[in-house]
Amino acid sequence: MLREKIGHHSHEILLGVALIVVTIGVDLLRPQFLSPANLQSLLINGSVLAMVSAGMTLVILLAGIDISVGAVMGLVSLFIGWGLLGHWPLLLIALVAVLSGAMFGAINGGIIYLGHVSPIVATLGTMSIWEAAIFALLRGEWLSGLPAKFGPLVVGGVAGVPNIAWIILVIYGAMSVVLTKTDFGRRLYAIGNNGEAARLMGIPIKRTGFWAYVVVGVIVGLAAIVYTTINGNVENQVGANLPLTAIAAVVLGGVDILGGAGSIWGVLMGVAFIVVLENATVLLGIPALYDQAVVGAIILVAVLTNSVRRGRQNYRSMP
Amino acid sequence: MKKYAVKNWASNRVVWLVILALGLASILSVMSPYFLNLTNLLSITQFSVIVGLLGLGQTLVILGGGGGIDLSSGAILSLSGVIMALAVAHGLNFVVASVMAAGIGLALGCLNGLLIAYQRLPALIVTLGTQYLFGSIALGITNGTPLSPFPASFADLGQGFLGPIPNQVLFVLVPIAIILWVIMRKTLYGQQLYAVGTNSVAARLVGISVVRMRWSLYAINGLLAGVAAVVMSSWLNTASPTAGSPYVLESITVAVLGGTSIFGGEGSIGGTIMAIVVVTILESGFQLANINSVIQLGTLGLLLILSVMVNERGRMNALSPTRLTRMRRDHEQ
Numbered sequence: 001m002l003r004e005k006i007g008h009h010s011h012e013i014l015l016g017v018a019l020i021v022v023t024i025g026v027d028l029l030r031p032q033f034l035s036p037a038n039l040q041s042l043l044i045n046g047s048v049l050a051m052v053s054a055g056m057t058l059v060i061l062l063a064g065i066d067i068s069v070g071a072v073m074g075l076v077s078l079f080i081g082w083g084l085l086g087h088w089p090l091l092l093i094a095l096v097a098v099l100s101g102a103m104f105g106a107i108n109g110g111i112i113y114l115g116h117v118s119p120i121v122a123t124l125g126t127m128s129i130w131e132a133a134i135f136a137l138l139r140g141e142w143l144s145g146l147p148a149k150f151g152p153l154v155v156g157g158v159a160g161v162p163n164i165a166w167i168i169l170v171i172y173g174a175m176s177v178v179l180t181k182t183d184f185g186r187r188l189y190a191i192g193n194n195g196e197a198a199r200l201m202g203i204p205i206k207r208t209g210f211w212a213y214v215v216v217g218v219i220v221g222l223a224a225i226v227y228t229t230i231n232g233n234v235e236n237q238v239g240a241n242l243p244l245t246a247i248a249a250v251v252l253g254g255v256d257i258l259g260g261a262g263s264i265w266g267v268l269m270g271v272a273f274i275v276v277l278e279n280a281t282v283l284l285g286i287p288a289l290y291d292q293a294v295v296g297a298i299i300l301v302a303v304l305t306n307s308v309r310r311g312r313q314n315y316r317s318m319p
Numbered sequence: 320m321k322k323y324a325v326k327n328w329a330s331n332r333v334v335w336l337v338i339l340a341l342g343l344a345s346i347l348s349v350m351s352p353y354f355l356n357l358t359n360l361l362s363i364t365q366f367s368v369i370v371g372l373l374g375l376g377q378t379l380v381i382l383g384g385g386g387g388i389d390l391s392s393g394a395i396l397s398l399s400g401v402i403m404a405l406a407v408a409h410g411l412n413f414v415v416a417s418v419m420a421a422g423i424g425l426a427l428g429c430l431n432g433l434l435i436a437y438q439r440l441p442a443l444i445v446t447l448g449t450q451y452l453f454g455s456i457a458l459g460i461t462n463g464t465p466l467s468p469f470p471a472s473f474a475d476l477g478q479g480f481l482g483p484i485p486n487q488v489l490f491v492l493v494p495i496a497i498i499l500w501v502i503m504r505k506t507l508y509g510q511q512l513y514a515v516g517t518n519s520v521a522a523r524l525v526g527i528s529v530v531r532m533r534w535s536l537y538a539i540n541g542l543l544a545g546v547a548a549v550v551m552s553s554w555l556n557t558a559s560p561t562a563g564s565p566y567v568l569e570s571i572t573v574a575v576l577g578g579t580s581i582f583g584g585e586g587s588i589g590g591t592i593m594a595i596v597v598v599t600i601l602e603s604g605f606q607l608a609n610i611n612s613v614i615q616l617g618t619l620g621l622l623l624i625l626s627v628m629v630n631e632r633g634r635m636n637a638l639s640p641t642r643l644t645r646m647r648r649d650h651e652q
Contacts, residue, residue, distance in 0.1 A: 111624055111628075115624070115628040116628065117624055117628055118581050120581075121623060124568060124571065124620070124623070125623040126620065128568055128619060128620030129620045129621055131613060131617065132617020132618070135613040136614060244447060247444070247447065257441050257443075258441060287459060289459045290455055290456075290458075292451040293455035296453075296455065297452055299444060299451075300434065300448040300452070303441070303445065304434075307439065307440055
């Protein structure tokens with residue numbers, strides 16, 4: 001019983017151990033790593049990735065993918081920036097962020113499920129379209145000096161713990177409930193695991209998938225609020241590396257890239273691992289140009305270990 | 320009988336692409352009187368070589384099925400280009416360096432294929448990872464700055480013309496396209512490739528090595544990216560660490576626009592070549608109208624989505640569970 005439970009969570013346990021080892025290692029080399037100020041900035045700077053990865057988990061679980069999250073976040077950030085500079089009421093800005101995010105998600109979902117385009121191609125296409133839109137709207141300039149009106153929600157906090165940390169915990173808690181306790185969540189796993197069987201069971205594949213992409217859009221819209229608050233500006237290249245890093249976090253967190261398996265708490269650990277490692281490269285003085293090499297290598301190691309693990313499980317379950 | 324002929328004609332992707340190309344060309348010739356001039360038409364073919372090489376490679380990879388795609392070919396181009404430039408800067412002869420660049424492309428493609436075909440990892444995620452790995456190494460070893468150590472004679476390949484035809488088209492793109500066309504149409508390898516892409520289980524049962532076939536496709540794609548790096552360095556006289564990144568989307572667009580099914584097994588070199596013509600005309604139009612390349616990429620994105628929608632219409636529902644299951648089984652077998 002216990003052994004079974006450990007086996008079921010072996011990936012999370014392994015990741016946890018790796019996280020602790022890396023943390024101790026970096027702290028020994030650079031003692032400022034575990035200082036309260038550094039930890040606080042890690043929590044704040046990792047928050048956008050944490051939110052977007054939670055959304056990405058949904059679509060990867062159903063054997064999809066969303067490459068457009070960075071461009072969508074950029075476009076929504078632009079709307080938020082206009083709102084902040086135009087002194088719109090905060091509630092209106094938040095509403096615009098959530099609704100426009102939902103709309104961009106619905107466009108992805110519509111192209112995929114009504115237009116029968118595979119998720120990778122559809123979101124690769126919308127990514128370049130939204131990037132072009134950002135460029136056209138910004139005219140090559142930056143939107144800067146945005147007032148941090150959402151500041152209290154994000155960076156403000158009690159006893160040094162920023163509020164965004166609690167918000168992220170709430171998002172992951174809600175996601176965990178949705179994935180394990182609701183019909184919608186279980187359908188995601190069923191579709192990702194075996195689409196044919198899911199269809200034969202009468203699961204509405206298109207409707208479920210469509211809403212999954214809409215939820216991703218909403219979460220990315222919320223992430224845009226956090227992003228503009230932290231950064232105070234919207235630049236041309238906003239969110240360019242976000243899709244890769246989010247996919248890396250999800251895969252590293254033990255979610256099967258082919259869908260159907262994985263837990264949201266594993267993803268949170270994957271996010272933590274990447275945030276710690278990126279901070280470590282800065283503290284250890286590794287040039288920022290190699291940042292993406294680290295993330296790329298993490299992805300490859302993560303899928304390799306996942307496949308080795310999966311292969312062994314398949315082998316074991318054979319008669 | 321005649322009715323069928325008309326129907327076949329109308330459903331032929333190449334015919335539609337020819338119509339699209341003629342339509343675009345007539346719009347452009349209205350926009351600018353210089354467009355419809357033979358010298359100009361031949362000279363804009365120089366914009367087709369890089370996207371052509373990567374698009375042809377991408378076509379092969381996608382045709383092989385099993386969710387095959389290569390997001391890293393742009394980064395392979397960048398990395399082999401800057402290594403070549405560094406070698407030339409350290410005094411290596413540019414001919415030797417060019418061969419070396421192609422070899423590096425081949426090696427990087429082999430690495431992709433090793434992970435995807437032999438380790439049975441999903442192509443999308445592997446090449447996403449290697450894209451950032453290769454691209455970041457290219458940035459790292461150059462400190463992010465473009466290099467231009469090439470001697471003047473090296474520019475002959477990329478900037479020279481034989482008569483009105485650019486050398487890079489005549490001596491690189493056209494021969495490679497013909498070789499690939501012959502391989503796909505006339506050789507056992509080509510037939511086996513279609514078999515693997517259409518039904519990998521059946522292909523394996525008749526004795527085709529699916530693993531080796533798919534591995535070879537990524538290797539060829541890497542080699543073509545390495546060749547593209549040589550052409551690009553010569554054409555622009557610089558090797559930039561980010562040179563290849565815009566071409567990934569273009570290469571997939573060209574393959575899909577040319578009629579290649581994203582699920583493998585369907586598509587042709589001829590279709591891809593026609594798609595290259597369309598994209599090249601489009602690109603020269605954007606340059607004529609002085610429109611930024613980001614907008615150009617956006618248009619390509621739109622074209623990509625629309626062409627897949629057209630591709631998958633009337634075929635088996637692309638996202639029907641059967642298709643998804645088939646892809647899954649493909650990975651696990």
